[in-house]
Amino acid sequence: MVVFTYDNTFDGLLSCVFFAYEQRKFPDLILSESDQKPLFIDEQYHVDTEKEKSNRVWKGLGKKISKFARNMLLSVWLSELPETTMLLFRYIRKNIDHPQGIEMNFGDDDVLRVKDIAQKVGADARKLIQFVRFQETADGIWFAPVSPRYNVLSLIVPHFTSRYAGQPWIIYDTERNTGLYYDMRTVQEITFSQKDLVELKSGRLDNEKLSDEEAFFQKMWKEYFQRITVKERINLKLQRQHMPRRYWKYLPEIQ
């Protein structure tokens, strides 16, 4: 069995592709250094991440597949699913080896799987755009805790910076303990301490941390949510289908 190890970054993965073609060695498995290694390894290579090489692979791929397909690969990467490393490697290899590329061949398992995962990641990002709830804090920052299935925070930045250009906000992934802070000019990554995180996970900030009006508007919204419901048509299954329970955690209307 041929095993590559790499630094678990997207550029690292592209460097693995470069390395494979350069050495004519194709891995059965690509692992990050900290991963548990299998028992029977015939050959093991560590691949260094080199931006220049990964760029060449990425550019070369651009000649075979569309921009849309390349974006799908990035989305698949954000899924962080264990299968992604090898899936992306195989997908890229198949496209390099085929004279015209196979982006449209959905009869191929890997092409179909890349599309499926990319769609799931896209759907997760859309769900976030739907279900993010900001609370106005006492210091004027609009704060939203979230817990998306995939690591999609980076995908929703353009939507929120343009929509709420004039209000500073934080969208915080409480599962991955990482967030984005927009100060009305740029967006930067932030991390809270473990102690703060405990409070965040409850979804409710302490009252003294919230603005004076926040509780009132949450109450108005909850009331609206109840009043706009048509009792003669109650259909909880349909509600859950469109708004799966995993997104309910931070919705004030459902608390």
Next chain:
Amino acid sequence: MNEKTLEKLQILADAAKYDVSCASSGTSRGNVKGGIGTATGWGICHSFTPDGRCISLFKILLTNHCIYDCAYCGNRRSNDVKRAAFTAEELAELTIEFYRRNYIEGLFLSSGVMRNPDYTMERMVRVVKLLREVHRFNGYIHMKTIPGASSELIAQAGVLVDRMSVNLEIPSEQNLKLLAPEKDYPSVFAPMRFIQQGMLESAEDRKKFRSAPKFVPAGQSTQVIIGATPDNDKQILSLASALYKRPSFKRVYYSGYIPVNSGDSRLPVLSKPPLVRENRLYQADWLMRFYEFKAGELVDDSHPDLDLDVDPKMGWALRHPEFFPVDVNTAPYEMILRVPGIGVKSAKLIVTSRRYGRLNSEQLKKIGVVMKRAQYFIACRELPMQTVNELTPQYVRRQVSQKQKKAAAELLQYPIDWGE
């Protein structure tokens, strides 16, 4: 804002809830400097109420006072209900506060008729003016026009809002007159025509001057109530298909009748709203808009009502076994689209993928074809020839109808505008 506003919200949300439309699609717009909000082009639902309906827009009435007396409406003047009215400032501010918290995509403003149509419409225009000009709000606004309002006011509103609607409510004029004596079809069709004219003129102007204002850029929509009158599906779908032929028309909404006023002999007594029928109408509407079906193919004089047991596409296929089987590896896209169990997405994937080699049934399944339904209508090499022709339409109908009935009752395809 205080407890008083809360009480108004309770009354006026309650009074607005039966209007179905909530779509926020059809306009794409970036923010402006110093402003708040964008329109994304795809309808974003921000929440789903326990009835499974989407909250995209803040759907609210300006007031539930009304001088009219429509039999099917809870706000009619002869009802003894609590009345309330927002001030324009209050409603604009509340919209902004909801919007800032990402609760909504924008506002869907409707109203009962206070004093007279123009008086009401003028106040509605004030709300959207405040939003656009004072709050510099760039999110989505849908306004339901007031029957009988002057065209000057519609023209003023048209350059401020994204979508306008004029509700037909009742699918035939004689029944509308029976139930809403103060209304008639001209009072509905005249503003519809006016809105369309405004849209077409603005499109012309914008060819000459890029800065000319857009007029109702997301088009217009309407709503019809289903089951309050004996009007059949043929009547309803022909009406819808005539409306869709107009360039300005984006959506027709179907709203299963819910009796809100008891003891009116002009209206039927129903134990439950006709939800399955409503769902079938949405499916038929979908087929007309995205599958190139004509109203006459779905309902005709011998089948004036949609089949409640099977979906309209299946219904058509069972009435036309001679069209099948379709060979997915060679048939043109339009024919593949007619196969029950194959949607627009799968049809497209089939057409692009089959260039790389013949597709087998395993691949079709993975692509998203629902084989349980499609199997009777396609030819595929390794499937035994057990199509609708060998098995007979009656047999296939029995196989699929039980399952579909259950699905239709549970999962009502409500108008969510993903990817419209």
